[in-house]
Amino acid sequence: MAILHNRISQAELKKLLYRETEQRTTISFYHYFTVADPKQFRDELYKALNELKVFGRIYIAHEGINAQISVPETNFEALKNYLNSIEPLNGIRLNIAVDDDGKSFWVLKIKVREKIVADGITDPNFSMAKKGNYVNAVQMNELLKDDNTVVIDMRNHYEYEVGHFEKAIEIPSDTFREQLPMAVQMMQDKKEQNIIMYCTGGIRCEKASAYMLHNGFKNVFHLQGGIINYVREAKENNLPGKFIGKNFVFDDRLGERITADVIAQCHQCGLPADTHTNCKNDGCHLLFIQCDTCATKYDGCCSTQCQTVYNLPAEEQKELRKGIDKGMMVFNKSKKRLRPRLDEMNKK
Structure with a gap:
């Protein structure tokens, strides 16, 4: 029986990625079409893409497919041919990353979801048949x-x-x-x-x-x-x-440089910056914008509180993380919520 999941730890998989010598191409694609059996389609995809050494994140639902992946350059044509062999995906547009180091993903994950993009639409009369x-x-x-x-x-x-x-x-x-x-x-x-x-x-x-x-x-x-x-x-x-x-992307790069314009500000000091990062404190991992100066000042953390925890011995950090509700620490997408959150944390 084919193995349809990964048996190696995430840390080891990431190390293996950085040892690769062949360049990878980062690609995204999606298509709205009727998938009768998402689980069966998921399993078929996993076996085929795993053989092509594809990494990435793919969602399958009755309404279609949504994928962000990377593939070794020598397997790019084989990937295209495979996708074209699936009738609804024949000729699908593949969006190739703009600013790509090939290190966007290090594992292949294909998940079955209710929808390929969560929309909250409950109206039974809504249809993707009529679109702009x-x-x-x-x-x-x-x-x-x-x-x-x-x-x-x-x-x-x-x-x-x-x-x-x-x-x-x-x-x-x-x-x-x-x-x-x-x-x-x-x-x-x-x-x-x-x-x-x-x-x-x-x-x-x-x-x-x-x-x-x-x-x-x-x-x-x-x-x-x-x-x-x-x-x-x-x-x-x-x-x-x-x-x-910059164009924000949902992989390890966190952004593609489109123009030299820096239109955002560091969330800690307010100076021009547009580099997203995750707080280095494993009990936080808040996603925020941090300039190089603040990255050095705070050791890559979002606050002095997290910096203190980050510099504790690993076992002590692990004890502190027990029982933490990380849902309170994730990035708040709303601008009105984000700034007060960081201000509050930096006062502590």
């Missing part, structure tokens, strides 16, 4: 010239904070499921205007465009392939890039 029109980079730039065009960022605050399109409106909520009804509410007086929705790779804005149409909006577009594909197309067509700053 795709726009490519050329069309995006043309629409951005029109003052009547509304550009909506369907990503979380920490993504928007480090980089976004010119004129983009942030939907200031903690989750995609909260953003959908909020976007409808915020745009009620713009139902006749051109509305472009975008996200990292296209999966969220595609569903958001369908949701807007479902709620009576008329001229809804979504950026084909998201920011990743836009940057590639803009370069290929020698277009002026309208995305500024």
Whole structure:
């Protein structure tokens, strides 16, 4: 019987990744289509991708597939051929990372979920069959010239904070499921205007465009392939890039540099910075923006409290972590919640 999970520790797997000599390519892709048996599809995918030495994170649901992976360069064509052998995925667009060191993932995880992107939609009449029109980079730039065009960022605050399109409106909520009804509410007086929705790779804005149409909006577009594909197309067509700053990504890199602009600030000192990091204290792991100076000052921690814990002996740290509710320590996506949280911690 084939092994459909990893038997090596995460730490050892990461060490093995960094010992690899062949370059890897980081890729993301998604597709909304009906999956009759997600578990069976998951098992088939795992066996095939594991043979190709693919690492990454893939979600399977009845509504489709959502994947962020890396593959050795010599297996890239074999991966494409395998995906093309699956009828609904034949010809699927593969978004290749912009700023890639090939060290984005070190293990393959394929999970069955209720949905490939959690949306909170309970209306039985909602369907992905009717969605907004795709726009490519050329069309995006043309629409951005029109003052009547509304550009909506369907990503979380920490993504928007480090980089976004010119004129983009942030939907200031903690989750995609909260953003959908909020976007409808915020745009009620713009139902006749051109509305472009975008996200990292296209999966969220595609569903958001369908949701807007479902709620009576008329001229809804979504950026084909998201920011990743836009940057590639803009370069290929020698277009002026309208995305500024960094593109946050959900892998070990935590960001792709798109332009030299630094539009965010260090969450500790307030100076210009856009490098996301996780607090080094294993009892915290808060995701926040930290400049090089504060990284040195606080030993990569989010607060003096965490710095103190981080510098304790390992066994003592382990004892302190017992019973900690890490849910209180995770990154708050809402800008209004994040700053007071860090201020509070730095006072201790």
